[in-house]
Amino acid sequence: MKKLLIASTSTVHGKSYLEYILPELKVFFKGVDTILFVPFARPSGLTHDEYTDKVRSVFSTINIKVDGLHHYTNPIEALKKAQGIFTGGGNTFVLVNELYKRNILDTLRDVVEKGVPYFGTSAGSNITGITMMNTNDMPIVYPPSFATLGFLNFNLNPHYLDPDPNSTHMGETRETRIKEYHCFNKIPVLGLREGSWIAVEGDKITLKGKLKARLFLQGKEPVELDSGSDLSTIEYVHLI
């Protein structure tokens, strides 16, 4: 059974890296001895080794070992043997570009479809949607496609940010950007606030955490969804 934990962010304000979600991870990865870490999004330009070490030091506190996918000369085999997978945040363009370049997107999809638990934060969550077209990231590399894993019947906007009524900045708000997206695309978009996550268990997709999420549908006013909402009912027919 497909099993994913898809978090808006790795870090919430005032807490350390992954701290807020660690109790969930303990349950989510129960029985998993070692997870395979996908370090390709490289936040702040961290090297793959530096990023893997950072993740390793946190997972060691819940007695889970961490292997970096970049170490394997045959990443497809590594994915097929994985007990659990974590894709960390950073730059979504860089992440998606690497997944295509290393030709591992399809294998990653297959193994997760078959039941290997997948945890993602930020960019690592973004790629669980149908496309990466609602990322907030800067296009610092040019990936061969924006199509991603498609585990959800919608796209994600992680780190969703409400408009600041006191801002004097004239750049577009997040809501404006997503509405512009719907001038060109039909795929629903879920704005996932920091501290929220999505639990996928088979066909069941549930909003988790304390906050509401904001759902954008083409041609409709956005709506707020309560934590606990069943997201599998968001209507979009997508065949992967």
Add this chain to the structure above:
Amino acid sequence: MKKLLIASTSTVHGKSYLEYILPELKVFFKGVDTILFVPFARPSGLTHDEYTDKVRSVFSTINIKVDGLHHYTNPIEALKKAQGIFTGGGNTFVLVNELYKRNILDTLRDVVEKGVPYFGTSAGSNITGITMMNTNDMPIVYPPSFATLGFLNFNLNPHYLDPDPNSTHMGETRETRIKEYHCFNKIPVLGLREGSWIAVEGDKITLKGKLKARLFLQGKEPVELDSGSDLSTIEYVHLI
């Protein structure tokens, strides 16, 4: 002689559309009867007609007529006959995609190189850099390339925003994003704050407006440049 006015934003807080830059435009487009407007960036999903009308109403106050490029069945001929060009802001991905789709990027570059005055705001400014890789926009369409006009010896980050020391949001700051860019690319990036613009006159490139701009060079700490700075000395050899 090449002549461009490259503005960070169309609108500054508390003023109406183009109001702050209108005195400059009057001088910049002196002798120009009609400008050709490139409406393809479609801010807030405005139609090409709606966007052109919005621009027309402002330029009428300085007695300049506005033609929408989207009206021409032969946009290449229209560009070649233009007395002046304005590319408005909106979504840079949408703009660049349209320029490629309509096969007009090269002609646009040629006519501006030959001396047709070019005014850009936001996305319309972004494309005067070497690539669009430092846009803030959401990748809502997939353009065939990120390469742009290359009139500058650097890339632009319009609407440059300083980190907010009071923010509790964990998304990347603009500075972090640009530094990540320099993990993968050598092209210098100028963070152009709202209210700043760049004047290009032949080989002379000058920072204008009241504010400083922030220059990011690969492997170096960013520096603040005063208004009036000569930007042509930014070292990057780029052959278009």
